[in-house]
Amino acid sequence: MIKVFLIGIKDVKIRARDPSSFIILLVMPLILILVLGMVFQPLWTSTPFTIDIAVLDEDNGEFSKILLDEVFGSEQLKDMVKIKYVESKEEIINEVNKGKIAAGVIIGKEFSQAIMTGEDTRIKILADPEQTIKAGVIKNIVEAFTLEVLKRRIILGTSMGILVAKNLINPAEIQQLIPVWLSEIENMEELIRMDKKTEKRMDKNPLAMEYYAVGMGVMYILFATNAGAETIFQERRNKTLERIKVAPVSEREILGGKLFGIFLIALLQFVMIVFFTRIFYRVNWGDSILGIIIMIFSSVLAFSGLSTLLASLTKSEEQIGNIGPALAMIFGFMGGGMWPAFAFPDWLNMVSKFTPNRWAIDGFLKLMYQEGGVVSILPEVLVLLGMATVFFSLGIFRLRMKGVKVD
Amino acid sequence: MIKKVLVIAFNSLKVTFRDKGNLIWLIIMPIVWTTLIGTMSTTGGGDEKIPVGFLNSDRGIYGEVFEEILRKEESIKIVAMAEDDEDKMRNSVKDTKLSVGLIIPGDFSEKLKVREQVVIEILKSQGNSSYFLEELIEKTAHRISINALAANFTVEKISERRVVLEEEVLEDEKERIWEEAFVKADAFFEPAPSIGIEYVVLSVEKRDENIPIGVEASSPGFAVMFVMMGVCFAGVAMVQERHHKTLARLLTTPTEKFSIISGKMLGFFLVGFIQFMILILFGQLVLKVNWGNLPLGVLLLVVSYVLSVTGLGTLLSVVVRTSAQAGAFAVLISMVTSMLGGAWWPIEIVPRFMQNIARFTPQYWAINGFNKIITRGFGITEILPNFYVLLAISTISLLLAIRFFRFE
Amino acid sequence: MMNIIEVKELTKVYEGRKAVDSVSFEIKKGEAFGLLGPNGAGKTTTISMLSCLIPPTSGDAHIEGKSIIKEPIEVKKRIGVVPQDIALYPTLSARENLFFWGEMYGLSGRRLKEKVDEVLQVVGLTERSKDRINKYSGGMKRRINIAVGLLPSPKLLILDEPTVGVDPQSRTNILESLRKLNKGGLTILYTSHYMEEVEFLCDRVAVMDLGKIIAQGTQNELRLLAGKMDSLKISTIDEVQMRLVEVIKKVSETDEVKIADKAIEILTLQGRKVLPKIIELLGNNSIRIKSVEVEEPNLESLFLHLTGKELRD
Known part of the structure; x- marks a missing residue:
């Protein structure tokens, strides 16, 4: 049994001396976590971003002023929406085409007039196809404004219409009644209030940096275990396998040692990622140390199994060197390492449950954002261990069929 | 001399494509990846309700x-x-x-x-x-x-008026009037609110509803990323060639140094160019991605972009010592610069300072250029700035690569 | 006879250390010239300068009158180089490799095809030429490595330890082919730290150590330098008469002849040439021979003599 450990530890030593594996397994995930975290943090916490727009106010009337001064100029919006006033539609199109503004707002000449006289009118919004998210925000703001104006027209129009039809008011009175009624309408409050409730799966909203520390960290376990599995082939090439076989070590011990090496490399790598992200990115991996340890072990086991299976299915170092990282990236993505799985479409959500990544990520997130503690991760741990068992059995079976060949 | 350059380029093309592993990374992976991410981000934009x-x-x-x-x-x-x-x-x-x-x-x-x-x-x-x-x-x-x-307002006003006229309003009449007014009010919203907005996205044409928006957005982005990866992997092949000493042996033949370097770079360029073309064709034919109506513009961008990553790929191959290192850097650099450059998500969503960083990546200029053609429907004139910037990046990186080129 | 290559005081300094120190030699047309020395003697550096891979710090060399400094391309057109490493594309077939390198040497079309077939014939790998290099054994890779150097029909073939890591049978095979090529008129510059290879193949030899040529000449001249001659020890069944001393001296062109009743000891420069004559002489005098022992000084002993150390440390 001691030989199993010796072979494993030797593999770790060899890895540790190879600077390129250091880059692949430690520097790279840390950089990716940083980039992804920085990009998505403002989005996830919905920090307001600034939106540049251009406005062409041909109307210059009462209502266009309300929109520009009281809506866009309001406390809430004045720091978020930056307005540039322009003189022509061409100028707007030009600015949009340059990508300088997200949208251009055109208030036509007759806008205020049309509102007063009850004619149809529209505010035109020209959006940059590359900034449809920001343009969409502008669209909603302007639409809310027009709806507010429309509200007055509808209430006034409906009531006047019916009362006139019923001969309850004299058409001659109308001009005189309008301002009175309008002031009444002005103060009407919305009748329907919406109560938005988030059905929580987690007690806190995940921070992007923390989410990607988990997602990337888990994805890179597979990179690490693959690198470990490659050593089976490397050792064959360097003829050191031959040498181990000549020594009084059983085939079972060699295989066990190699698999232990795979596990150990990935374990170290992942622990280092947890450690570094905790210190440098201040990622809080949760309060339950026991839970974290259990999750680390079961995830690393599952991925070690996967790589063993992969090694048993490939023929050469090059093959596993090429398929391995590709698989790691695809699994990383499908398991929710790059994009939260709960935002997946149904089919992908289903498929993702076949990857160890999904369960590992879910488990870690539970520890980070739920109060359940160790007990709550039981399903994830069981699935991961189950996967580990299946992968290992198949992999070892196939590897033994092939024999740890020496040629 | 030209002939030797071509022979060297063709030879490294052969060596690159003969490697099955390269095929996975050059062709299969980008296709799987683009399809996967494309279908994922299609929700809400496609047929599915x-x-x-x-x-x-x-x-x-x-x-x-x-x-x-x-x-x-x-x-x-x-x-x-x-x-x-x-x-x-x-x-x-x-x-x-x-x-x-x-x-x-x-x-x-x-x-x-x-x-x-x-x-x-x-x-x-x-x-x-x-x-x-x-x-x-x-x-x-x-x-x-x-x-x-x-x-409510209508009913109120009617009641007020009737009180003035000293008539009484019955409850069920109120009910009827309320409902009538509701319907009448609602008519103001049909077919469209009489005061409203007209929202126009200034893109080249109306979208064909059958085209998944997700794939459309991700296809150029990921093509750009994987081409950089592909060229960098060709750079890895040159590290191997240094290791195999074939690069040094080329110097013992009566071939000018400059021919060797340009032949190698042309080889990298061709790898990237062929890969890009395959990915564009796959996108256009299989994923039905619209690559716009300006083939010449697309070609200009593809050529200048591939040139710029050729320089970077060569530089990479010159800087690193072992092919394992080169492979690690190839993936790292192409993924990170692609994320920064806007290949993974629309650049508009990232903070301003990161948008500024993006301008230092060739990916940004390529994707920005493709968007000009695909979504904005611009002509050659408008994409020339992108072309020039990419050429500038190419010139700098190629000159640096030539300056530091190592045969051993 | 005309010199194919003339090397004059070629020097290469690396970080203040003289890797090659004022090396001079020339090779005549049709000659096989050996550069012998231990690892790190500066052989590969010398070869690299001659094949224009690295510029010399000082000195120059001319190949058919073309300077390696001023006209490297002209030089490269005249030489075939076989590097120490198997510098071939492992994933391409032997034929693909040869075609590529042929084009690099400026061959094309039918001439290229003929030449490729010819060199494959020479190294005896015509049948396996469609296989990828990485499927080849070490010896076969070496043979293709040499074949590439033969492609340009060079005036001078430079080989840098072309038999490293090759099994004895392949080595013999390679050396035999090289000798055949040499006999066919090809000038060869051969470096090795295997004394036997150089002795087998080369007419003239330069011995290098610590960047310097410490001895140079034909194999015989070098042996002379070693200060030792071949020693023939003949023991006989019958007694040898003292009167034969003078005759033996005359036949073996040496004064160093000793006779003790049933033994003769001769020190001569040309042991192999002399031996049959002595045997004939003894036969004529009805002296039966019991045993003959020939001891020739070799390059190994020369090296030991010059430097006080073994060729292979």
């Missing part, structure tokens, strides 16, 4: 009116829930089987009629972006609210 749970406990009819108006929206699908299914709906929302859930209370109609505020509940799930749906529901609620206000 977003499921919205609707639980109506209203004793009156206006809950149903709410549902009817909502049903007219093409992008959503109403899933009606029975009154005692509230927990079931909550769970469905939690598991994202329903994008949002809506609960109309029992006194909805009653309260509307007496002009009292009524609360409807919107359930959403954590992390699921339902912003668009909330807007939609809010708009509908607003519409019903306005109608109800109009109806």
Whole structure:
């Protein structure tokens, strides 16, 4: 049994001396976590971003002023929406085409007039196809404004219409009644209030940096275990396998040692990622140390199994060197390492449950954002261990069929 | 001399494509990746309708009116829930089987009629972006609210008037008038609100509804990323060639140094160029991605972009010592610069300072250029700046690569 | 006879250390010239300068009158180089490799095809030429490595330890082919730290150590330098008469002849040439021979003599 450990530890030593594996397994995930975290943090916490727009106010009337001064100029919006006033539609199109503004707002000449006289009118919004998210925000703001104006027209129009039809008011009175009624309408409050409730799966909203520390960290376990599995082939090439076989070590011990090496490399790598992200990115991996340890072990086991299976299915170092990282990236993505799985479409959500990544990520997130503690991760741990068992059995079976060949 | 350059380039092309592993990374992986991510981000844009749970406990009819108006929206699908299914709906929302859930209370109609505020509940799930749906529901609620206000106002005014005329208004007449006013008010919203907005996206043409927006956006982005990766991997091959000493042996043949270097670089360029063409063709033919109507412009961008990454790939191969290192850097550099350059997500969503960083990556200029052609429908003149910037990046990186080129 | 290559005081300094120190030699047309020395003697550096891979710090060399400094391309057109490493594309077939390198030497079309077939014939790998290099054994890779150097029909073939890591049988095979090529008129510059290879193949030899040529000449001249001659020890059944001393001296062109009743000891420069004559002489005098022992000084002993150390440390 001691030989199993010796072979494993030797593999770790060899890895540790190879600077390129250091880059692949430690520097790279840390950089990716940083980039992804920085990009998505403002989005996830919905920090307001600034939106540049251009406005062409041909109307210059009462209502266009309300929109520009009281809506866009309001406390809430004045720091978020930056307005540039322009003189022509061409100028707007030009600015949009340059990508300088997200949208251009055109208030036509007759806008205020049309509102007063009850004619149809529209505010035109020209959006940059590359900034449809920001343009969409502008669209909603302007639409809310027009709806507010429309509200007055509808209430006034409906009531006047019916009362006139019923001969309850004299058409001659109308001009005189309008301002009175309008002031009444002005103060009407919305009748329907919406109560938005988030059905929580987690007690806190995940921070992007923390989410990607988990997602990337888990994805890179597979990179690490693959690198470990490659050593089976490397050792064959360097003829050191031959040498181990000549020594009084059983085939079972060699295989066990190699698999232990795979596990150990990935374990170290992942622990280092947890450690570094905790210190440098201040990622809080949760309060339950026991839970974290259990999750680390079961995830690393599952991925070690996967790589063993992969090694048993490939023929050469090059093959596993090429398929391995590709698989790691695809699994990383499908398991929710790059994009939260709960935002997946149904089919992908289903498929993702076949990857160890999904369960590992879910488990870690539970520890980070739920109060359940160790007990709550039981399903994830069981699935991961189950996967580990299946992968290992198949992999070892196939590897033994092939024999740890020496040629 | 030209002939030797071509022979060297063709030879490294042969060596690159003969390696099965390279094929995985050059062709198969980008195709799988683009398809996967494309279909994922298609939700909401494609044929699939977003499921919205609707639980109506209203004793009156206006809950149903709410549902009817909502049903007219093409992008959503109403899933009606029975009154005692509230927990079931909550769970469905939690598991994202329903994008949002809506609960109309029992006194909805009653309260509307007496002009009292009524609360409807919107359930959403954590992390699921339902912003668009909330807007939609809010708009509908607003519409019903306005109608109800109009109806109440009308009834009030009629009562006032009748009091003046000393007539009494009967309760069931009030009811009738209320309903009539509601319908009349609602007519203001059909076919479109009489005061409203006209929203035009300044893209080249109306989208064909069958084209998944997700793939369309991700295809150029990921093509750009994987081409950089591909060229960098060709750089890895040159590290191997240094290791095999074939590069040094070339110097013993009567071949000019410059021919060797340009031959090698031409080889890298061709690898990237061929890969890009395959990915464009795959996108256009299989994923039905629209690559715009300016083949010449696309070609200019492809050529200048591939040139710029050729320089970077060569530089990489010159800087690193072992092919394992080169491989690691190839993936790292191409992924990170692609993320920064906007290949993974629209650049508009990232903070301003990161948008500025993006300008230092060739990916940004390529993607920006493709967008000019694909979404904005621009001509050659407008993409020339992108072309020039990419050429500048190419010149600098190629010169550096030539300066530091190592044969051993 | 005309000199194919003339090397004059070629020097290469690396970080203040003289890797090659004022090396001079020339090779005549049709000659096989050996550069012998231990690892790190500066052989590969010398070869690299001659094949224009690295510029010399000082000195120059001319190949058919073309300077390696001023006209490297002209030089490269005249030489075929076989590097120490198997510098071939492992994933391409032997034929693909040869075609590529042929084009690099400026061959094309029918001439290229003929030449490729010819060199494959020379190294005896015509049948396996469609296989990828990485499927080849070490010896076969070496043979293709040499074949590439033969492609340009060089005036001078430079080989840098072309038999490293090759099994004895392949080595013999390679050396035999090289000798055949040399006999066919090809000038060869051969470096090795295997004394036997150089002795087998080369007419003239330069011995290098620590960047310097410490001895140079034909194999015989070098042996002379070693200060030792071949020693022939003949023991006989019958007694050898003293009167034969003078005759033996005359036949073996040496004064160093000793006779003790049933033994003769001769020190001569040309042991192999002399031996048959002595045997004939003894036969004529009815002296039966019991045993003959020939001891020739070799390059190994020369090296030991010059430097006080073994060729292979």
